[in-house]
Amino acid sequence: MNIQDRTSNAETDVPLMQVKGLIKEFKAGEQTIRVLNDINLTINQGEMVSIIGQSGSGKSTLMNILGCLDQASAGDYKIFGQSVNRLEPDELAKLRREHFGFIFQRYHLLGDISARDNVAVPAVYAGMDGQARSDRAEQLLADLGLADKVDNRPSQLSGGQQQRVSIARALMNGGDIILADEPTGALDSKSGNDVMQILKDLNALGHTIIMVTHDPNLAEQAERVIEIKDGYIVADYKTKNYQQTQAKPEAILDRHRKSAFSSFIDRLLEAFKMSLLAMRAHKMRTLLTMLGIIIGIASVVSVVGLGKGSQAQILTNISSLGTNTITVSDGYPYGDPRRQYNDDNLTPQDAQAVADQPYVVSVSPQINNNTSVRYRNIQEAASVKGVGKDYLDVTGETLAQGQGFDEQSILRRTQDIIIDSNAKRTFFPDNANPIGEVVLIGSVPGRVIGVLAPNTGGFGGGVDSPTLYMPYTTMMSRLIGSSYIESFVALIDDNISSSAAESAISQLMESRHGTDDFRIRNSDSIRQTIESTTAALTLLISSIAIISLIVGGIGVMNIMLVSVTERTNEIGVRMAVGARQNDIMQQFLIEAILVCILGGLLGIGLAFAIGELINRIGGDSFQVIYSPTSIIAAFLCSTLIGVVFGFLPARNAAKLDPVEALSRD
Structure with missing residues (x-):
């Protein structure tokens, strides 16, 4: 129902409010208490009506029903000729914000916001433009003598001032119907008289005033008195002050209403605030x-x-094994009963055959041995590894000092060695540059040509024992006297699938050996x-x-x-x-x-x-x-x-x- 509906109906003399056979009951445990009995009532636009009765007589309940805050248990209630009995909650809310203004005995102001914002709350829900809303709230407060209190919170206002804020809020959207519940009940005499005068002035401007009170003297100041007792209307008469006004309240919302979307954003911002x-x-x-x-x-x-x-x-630790490496080790797979009959089968030629494949970047054979290493008066057990010239490329390790092995180191079986940081710390604690120094590996002398950077993972990383590296050919011929290697590591092209490379290497080795007397470990599978x-x-x-x-x-x-x-x-x-x-x-x-x-x-x-x-x-x-x-x-x-x-x-x-x-x- 909108303002235009109200105007057109008013011009055809349809009553503002019409109540027929209204009954209101409440549940109290297993009992039903009837508060209002067969209420019949008509209120015309522009009237000033007081509803009087003792506490518990049902007057406040009747006002709540008239103001669409509550609904009757039975009977019919019409506003502008339209029944409100079956309206949904949001439809009743629309009636309240566009037609009604409430003045409560206990003010019911929101304590966390200013007087201006309290007055403007109804306009937020009605979709009034923000600037117009603020201007109107300030003007209403000024008209009620609170121009200097617009930014004050309710706790900073007296009772009379809070009631004036409540009146301003009731008028914010036009308030053509003002419902006042004991509006002077919590006020001193002077403030009470001021509030009553404000209500009379509003009535003179065309506002319909419905006031609930238990004070006969206050009720007589209205133009019409409805007396309720035990839920029945026992009297309904006009006072000597009766004077029907022809004025009509200003239609505020028609001039300042925003679009539906803008109104929705306004309400969201209000909720956020x-x-x-x-x-x-x-x-x-x-x-x-x-x-x-x-x-x-x-x-x-x-x-x-x-x-x-x-x-x-x-x-990162795994990457020290190479970003994409496959290790082939001598011996049948773990769990295979043939392992007990296994002899040395892996040769440097196997490593070379794999190195010749197009998907392999480089290969490094490897042999491991533990022996005693001596430098001057320092002698310690150390791990000695025979490796190929591409060992550093395959494993990803780096040199801190010196150089690595080359092709000639492998072919000539040179007695060059590379030591790790643990070996340097063990044998050369006071020598910042051990390059060129000679150590005795078992009974074989070796000259230091390089020192590895510290490594916390991967090949040989993460251990405290010293580790020395020499060409695998030197180790095979001079240290252990064997023509077999223990394993070799192949670095695979990054553009090739490691699983495909693993399968190809396995097939190649089986074709060379005629059996699967080897084990394959794929670093990428470990990574995965x-x-x-x-x-x-x-x-x-x-x-x-x-x-x-x-x-x-x-x-x-x-x-x-x-x-x-x-x-x-x-x-x-x-x-x-x-x-x-x-x-x-x-x-x-x-x-x-x-x-x-x-x-x-x-x-x-x-x-x-x-x-x-x-x-x-x-x-x-x-x-x-x-x-x-x-x-x-x-x-x-x-x-x-x-x-x-x-x-x-x-x-x-x-x-x-x-x-x-x-x-x-």
């Missing part, structure tokens, strides 16, 4: 509500970061295994962390349910001035989402702080690696929690009955 005010007013409760979200988000992001860091560290294992562990631990998010979400829901209970009166006020059910739901849903988003941001910040601490402790050996995907997922998860766990409290708030909500403190 009130959510922030509620969070600020209850800082500790908000923080405790966010705590579960903060811990959950921080756990998820940190765990994923730790998993990524661990995975990267392990893969580690990646899948660390991913599974990260997922497992993240799943455990997500439980804390769910617990946090339940905490948000519980706190929001408490918040709804604490702010029931505010909900009632907003419904009374025309808020739709969706408007109430949006406000509490936005608050829940804000709490979770803020908790998510703080949780991400905490995760970064934890990661920074771990990175400082771990140094270069270990670093937490943050995953943008996990951060975005955590943030979206926190928002989703706000939506899911905030929905129930928001829906409960939206379903509240306006009368019951207003009656709660």
Whole structure:
């Protein structure tokens, strides 16, 4: 129903309000209490009516029904000739915001916002333009003598001033029907007289005034008195002040109404503003509500970061074996009963045959032996490895000093050696440059030509025993007297599938040996295994962390349910001035989402702080690696929690009955 409906109906002398056979009953346990009995009533536009009766007589209940805050149990109630009995809650809200203005005995102002904003609340829900809304609110307050109080909150105003703010709010959207419930009941005599004079002036301007009071002297100041007793109308008469006005209230909304979309954005901003005010007013409760979200988000992001860091560290260590390497070792596969009959079968020629394949970049044969190494007066057990000229390329290790082996080193069986950092520390503790020094390997002398950079993983990495490297041909002929090698490592072209290369090498070796008397280890399969294992562990631990998010979400829901209970009166006020059910739901849903988003941001910040601490402790050996995907997922998860766990409290708030909500403190 819109303003034009009202105007056209008024011109054909249709009553403003018409009540026939109205009955209102309440459930009280197993009993039913009838508050209003067979009420028949007609109120015309421009009247000033007082409804009088003792406490419990049903006068306030009748006013609530007339103001569409409540509905009758039986009977018919029409406004402008149209029945409101079967209207939906949002349709009743439309009537309240476009036709009614409420003045309550206890003012019912919103304590967290200014007088101006309190007055403007009905216009927000009606879709009035923002600037026009602010200007009208200030003008109404100025007309009521509160020009210097527009920025004051209700707690900073006297009772009379708060009631004037309430009157201004009732007039914000036009207020052609003003419903005043004991408007002077909480005021001193002077303030009460001022309020009554304001109501009379409004009536003179064409506003229909319906006032509820138990004071006969106050009731007589109206033009018409309706007396109720025990739920019945026992008297309905005009006073000596009766004077029918022909004036009509100004149609405010017709001139300042915004588009549906702009109005929706305005209501969202209002909900956002009130959510922030509620969070600020209850800082500790908000923080405790966010705590579960903060811990959950921080756990998820940190765990994923730790998993990524661990995975990267392990893969870095594996990379020291070569980025894409295949190792072929002598001997039947593990578990094969033929292993007990196995003799040396792997030869340098096998390694060369593999090296000749187009998908192989380089190959390094390898032989291992443990023997005593002596330099001057220092003698220690050491690991000696025979390797090929491409050993450093295949394994990815680097030289800190000197040079590596070349083709001539292999062909001439030179007695050159490369030592690792442990060997340098063991045999040359005071010598910064051991290049050219000679050590005795068993009974074979060797000249140091290179020193490897420290290595924490891969071939020979991660051990404390000294390791020396010499050409495999030298080791075969001079140290162990064998024509066989123990293994060789092939570096595969990065453009070739490692699994395809592994299959091709296996077929080649079988064709050369006539049997599978060898074992193949693919570094890429190790990489894949580690990646899948660390991913599974990260997922497992993240799943455990997500439980804390769910617990946090339940905490948000519980706190929001408490918040709804604490702010029931505010909900009632907003419904009374025309808020739709969706408007109430949006406000509490936005608050829940804000709490979770803020908790998510703080949780991400905490995760970064934890990661920074771990990175400082771990140094270069270990670093937490943050995953943008996990951060975005955590943030979206926190928002989703706000939506899911905030929905129930928001829906409960939206379903509240306006009368019951207003009656709660």
